[in-house]
Amino acid sequence: MLSVSEAIGLLLNDCKRLVEGEEIDLVSSLGRSLAQDIIAPIDVPPADNSAMDGYAFRHAEWPGAEKAIPLSQRITAGSVPRALSPGTAARIFTGAEVPEGADTVVMQEHCEASENSVQIKKLPVFGANIRPRGQDIGAGQKILSAGHRLRPQDMGLLASQGIGEVSVYRRLKVAILSTGDELAEPGSKIRPGQIYNSNRFTMHGQLSAWGFDIVDMGVAQDDPAVIRETFSRAADEADVILSSGGVSVGEEDHVKDVVESLGAIDLWRIAIKPGKPFAFGQVLGTPFLGLPGNPVSVFVTLLIIGRPYLFACQGIADTALHPHQQRALFDKKGSAREDYLRVRSTADGLELFTSQSSGVLFSTSWGDGLVRQKVGEDISRGGLLEYIPYAVLN
Numbered sequence: 001m002l003s004v005s006e007a008i009g010l011l012l013n014d015c016k017r018l019v020e021g022e023e024i025d026l027v028s029s030l031g032r033s034l035a036q037d038i039i040a041p042i043d044v045p046p047a048d049n050s051a052m053d054g055y056a057f058r059h060a061e062w063p064g065a066e067k068a069i070p071l072s073q074r075i076t077a078g079s080v081p082r083a084l085s086p087g088t089a090a091r092i093f094t095g096a097e098v099p100e101g102a103d104t105v106v107m108q109e110h111c112e113a114s115e116n117s118v119q120i121k122k123l124p125v126f127g128a129n130i131r132p133r134g135q136d137i138g139a140g141q142k143i144l145s146a147g148h149r150l151r152p153q154d155m156g157l158l159a160s161q162g163i164g165e166v167s168v169y170r171r172l173k174v175a176i177l178s179t180g181d182e183l184a185e186p187g188s189k190i191r192p193g194q195i196y197n198s199n200r201f202t203m204h205g206q207l208s209a210w211g212f213d214i215v216d217m218g219v220a221q222d223d224p225a226v227i228r229e230t231f232s233r234a235a236d237e238a239d240v241i242l243s244s245g246g247v248s249v250g251e252e253d254h255v256k257d258v259v260e261s262l263g264a265i266d267l268w269r270i271a272i273k274p275g276k277p278f279a280f281g282q283v284l285g286t287p288f289l290g291l292p293g294n295p296v297s298v299f300v301t302l303l304i305i306g307r308p309y310l311f312a313c314q315g316i317a318d319t320a321l322h323p324h325q326q327r328a329l330f331d332k333k334g335s336a337r338e339d340y341l342r343v344r345s346t347a348d349g350l351e352l353f354t355s356q357s358s359g360v361l362f363s364t365s366w367g368d369g370l371v372r373q374k375v376g377e378d379i380s381r382g383g384l385l386e387y388i389p390y391a392v393l394n
């Protein structure tokens with residue numbers, strides 16, 4: 001059996017970015033991965049500006065608390081100041097540019113002012129209340145790297161630099177298909193012997209959350225001709241093919257023979273629970289990931305093994321899991337496979353769902369993340385665990 005990290009390593013070794021770059025409007029860039037490093041074109045803020053409503057003056061000219069300084073101009077945010085005349089102060093507002101010649105801003109609460117003059121009752125330190133030019137970012141600084149997935153704050157940062165269009169990788173196209181004669185579509189009436197197709201929706205939702213384009217191939221019956229036709233079409237239309245089911249070695253598992261005849265396939269037994277059978281290969285040159293059929297296994301293997309590979313194909317630089325540490329509220333013996341436990345976080349620590357059976361899909365929905373339990377590692381209450389919130393996987 002392959003360990004989980006060996007399997008991920010093999011996949012990442014084999015993969016390359018499959019998508020080219022495109023220019024898009026900044027406003028629709030959420031979740032997209034940058035195709036280029038971003039070097040700041042400008043200083044932000046572009047000029048020294050006031051952090052307070054108050055008065056701008058020359059620190060060395062302070063005449064003492066009892067003497068008034070004449071006011072020579074009024075500077076609001078968005079206006080362009082004149083240089084400060086010697087011996088005067090300027091009324092100034094938050095965000096307004098500090099005039100040349102002024103070196104300090106005093107907040108209005110520390111002043112007594114009339115229409116034409118101000119007394120500074122409490123002298124601030126030299127340079128106070130001024131946000132210097134370039135305090136946030138200096139022109140020429142690298143602010144984001146190629147392969148970074150844009151978050152809301154990154155969009156704001158790019159906007160603050162005046163960047164209205166960004167170069168991102170086009171969305172990876174992933175074909176999804178489910179195999180099995182037993183599958184019925186939700187919304188239809190189920191016949192004896194059937195179960196509803198849940199994997200199609202788990203895969204669809206997860207791939208959408210990752211920002212991929214989905215080519216939904218529906219269900220392929222357990223019939224070599226149908227599977228062949230479906231896989232060929234998927235290879236034609238998508239960058240990567242993702243299937244569920246049909247990769248065990250039962251008589252009705254035809255994916256192996258079909259993919260072998262159209263390309264290549266390796267059947268892996270991965271030491272992961274839930275999971276285990278996993279296929280990797282290519283169909284007419286298009287990479288192919290064959291997830292197990294079991295719905296909990298689909299969810300877990302897609303997150304843990306599929307995600308790093310698909311992210312790398314999309315050009316995303318960071319494919320790691322970044323687990324958090326949290327305390328266990330339960331005991332559990334280790335096993336011969338790396339176990340991804342369905343848990344829920346509370347203020348006191350992590351609760352384990354009562355049934356960790358791979359047939360219990362409810363465990364994934366009940367919780368908010370997975371715990372990675374390494375091979376042979378026992379968990380005892382109060383111990384620190386590697387917790388992977390679903391949120392950090394999206």
Ligand code: AMP
Nearest residue numbers: 178180197198199200245246247293294
């Ligand atoms: P298989 O790998 O095709 O033998 O499937 C393993 C188990 O997962 C069987 O119990 C299947 O009925 C079930 N299964 C396979 N595909 C799906 C699906 N799309 N939705 C729900 N259950 C599935």
Ligand code: MG
Nearest residue numbers: 179180245246
């Ligand atoms: Mg099947």
